[in-house]
Amino acid sequence: MRRPFITLLAANALSVTGNILSILAVPWFVLETTGSAVLTGVASFATTFPTVISAAFGGSIVDRLGFRAASVLSDLASGLIVLAVPVLFLTTGLSYPLLLVLLFLRWLAATPGETARKAMLPDLSTAAGVRIERATSAYDGVYRGAAMVGAPLAGVLILWLGPSMLLLVDGVTFLLSATLIAAGVPRVRRGRREPGGYLDGLRAGLTFLWGDRLQLSATTMIVVVNLLDTGVTQVLLALYAREVAGDPRAFGLLTGALGAGAVAGTIVYGTAGGRLPMRLTYGWAFLMAGVPRVLVLAMGAPFPVALAVTAVSGFAAGAINPILAILQYGRIPAPLRARVIGAMTAAAYAGMPLGGLAAGALTEVVGLGPTLFAFTCVYLLISLPPFVGRAWRELDRSQRADA
Numbered sequence: 001m002r003r004p005f006i007t008l009l010a011a012n013a014l015s016v017t018g019n020i021l022s023i024l025a026v027p028w029f030v031l032e033t034t035g036s037a038v039l040t041g042v043a044s045f046a047t048t049f050p051t052v053i054s055a056a057f058g059g060s061i062v063d064r065l066g067f068r069a070a071s072v073l074s075d076l077a078s079g080l081i082v083l084a085v086p087v088l089f090l091t092t093g094l095s096y097p098l099l100l101v102l103l104f105l106r107w108l109a110a111t112p113g114e115t116a117r118k119a120m121l122p123d124l125s126t127a128a129g130v131r132i133e134r135a136t137s138a139y140d141g142v143y144r145g146a147a148m149v150g151a152p153l154a155g156v157l158i159l160w161l162g163p164s165m166l167l168l169v170d171g172v173t174f175l176l177s178a179t180l181i182a183a184g185v186p187r188v189r190r191g192r193r194e195p196g197g198y199l200d201g202l203r204a205g206l207t208f209l210w211g212d213r214l215q216l217s218a219t220t221m222i223v224v225v226n227l228l229d230t231g232v233t234q235v236l237l238a239l240y241a242r243e244v245a246g247d248p249r250a251f252g253l254l255t256g257a258l259g260a261g262a263v264a265g266t267i268v269y270g271t272a273g274g275r276l277p278m279r280l281t282y283g284w285a286f287l288m289a290g291v292p293r294v295l296v297l298a299m300g301a302p303f304p305v306a307l308a309v310t311a312v313s314g315f316a317a318g319a320i321n322p323i324l325a326i327l328q329y330g331r332i333p334a335p336l337r338a339r340v341i342g343a344m345t346a347a348a349y350a351g352m353p354l355g356g357l358a359a360g361a362l363t364e365v366v367g368l369g370p371t372l373f374a375f376t377c378v379y380l381l382i383s384l385p386p387f388v389g390r391a392w393r394e395l396d397r398s399q400r401a402d403a
Contacts, residue, residue: 005128007184009138011177012117013146015075018173019110020150021157022082023047024251025166026103027238028158034096037239037360044234044356046100047107052353054111055346060339067116068187072178074113079174081106086164086171111349113177115342120185122329136325137270144262144318154252206343208336213391215327219347222324224382225290227351228375231359232294236375239368245303254310258293261311265318279395282323283386288316290379298372327395 026047030040062070085102088094118139125135157166209216233255241251265285269276293313296306332340362371386392 002128002130004185005124005130005135007180008117008120008124009142011071011075011180011185012139013142014173014177014180015110015113015117016143016146017150018078018082018170018177020146020255021154021166021170021173022106023233024154024255025158025170027234028251029164029167030096030099031238031242037235037363039096039360040238041235041356041358041360043100043103044230044360045353046103047234048230048349048352048356050104050108051111051349052346054108055115055342055349057342060342061112062116062119062342063339066187067120068181068185070116071113071120071181071185074109074111074116075174075178075181077109078106078113079171079178081109082167082174083171086167089164111345115345117181118325118341121325124185132326132329134270136322136329137266139325140318140321141263141266141270143321144259144266144314146259149256149259154255158252206347208332208340209343209347212331214394215331215344217385217389217391218324218327219344221286221382221385222348223351224378225286226348227355227358228290228379228382230352230355232375234356235359235363236297236368236372239363240297243368244300250303253307257307257311258314258317261314261316262318265315266322267318268315269319269322278323279386279392281319282395283383283392285316285319285323286386287380287383289313289320290383291376294372294379295376298369298376300369
């Protein structure tokens with residue numbers, strides 16, 4: 001019974017690859033056509049703001065449609081919308097406002113599929129006889145591996161084909177993901193669905209999250225770091241590649257090095273994570289995943305050094321998502337799983353629309369280097385709660401109880 005579990009991982013890898021291609025292609029496309037850091041930040045806002053809306057109500061949508069149907073429909077819609085971008089650009093023309101509309105719709109459609117696939121994971125891993133630590137590590141490892149392969153590939157394809165053609169490949173990956181889920185994953189029993197509308201579903205998820213201090217603290221950390229990561233990935237790295245390295249491949253290589261390190265870190269955690277102190281592992285992983293890779297760019301280190309430090313940061317990041325997933329699956333009741341995960345995703349994505357805008361605007365005012373230093377300081381501050389927060393001691397107690 002491992003085939004559905006493996007199919008889920010493969011489909012998610014395709015979907016994530018499409019996301020990575022889009023994340024790299026869009027800012028380069030905007031910089032090429034407008035030359036403006038501010039407009040690149042606005043495009044980042046159009047990419048990230050709909051994920052907040054979609055995640056907020058996506059849990060209830062997934063509950064109503066079912067996990068498999070929601071995943072398939074989400075990927076189909078995302079693929080068709082993203083294919084419209086290069087088709088319009090190469091035929092009738094694509095204005096900047098229309099690009100923003102298509103980006104908004106594309107990411108509005110994508111998030112429920114992500115929630116649905118994540119909600120399917122515990123049941124499919126149980127049916128496959130895979131321990132939850134290894135299942136969450138495998139799921140995150142596939143995500144990281146797709147980023148590792150997709151980012152350098154995107155940098156090369158941007159150089160060879162241009163960003164518009166890269167978006168064609170992006171659309172195809174979503175259609176293939178939808179096909180795999182439809183053909184290879186059975187329906188997952190969701191348990192009794194709670195009554196109520198979409199606002200009731202969001203309220204139920206947020207109420208559960210608010211009552212869990214540990215997950216609330218973890219989600220708050222993710223809110224801030226997602227804001228920072230969005231600004232770095234969708235604006236600052238593109239500017240670094242153009243202004244400092246002078247080559248789009250630097251953009252892809254840095255993102256790919258982060259993914260490669262994270263794959264290795266995920267594999268190590270999946271193998272040895274059960275023997276590591278969870279709270280300290282999470283704290284040090286969070287600290288090392290953000291601060292060094294941005295600081296080294298701010299200091300103007302040679303590109304090979306920046307690449308190596310980024311890979312080390314990626315290795316540290318490999319433990320973060322598996323630990324978060326273990327928290328979620330261990331503490332959220334199955335009937336509420338899609339709604340709570342949707343609410344947590346909405347909360348975690350809430351700051352992302354501001355990340356690109358802040359990075360673009362701050363760079364216009366003070367320049368790339370000072371902006372990178374400012375981001376480094378915030379990365380450092382948001383990494384402190386696991387070391388000093390009282391709620392995080394619950395993680396140690398629960399680990400001792402499980403042992």
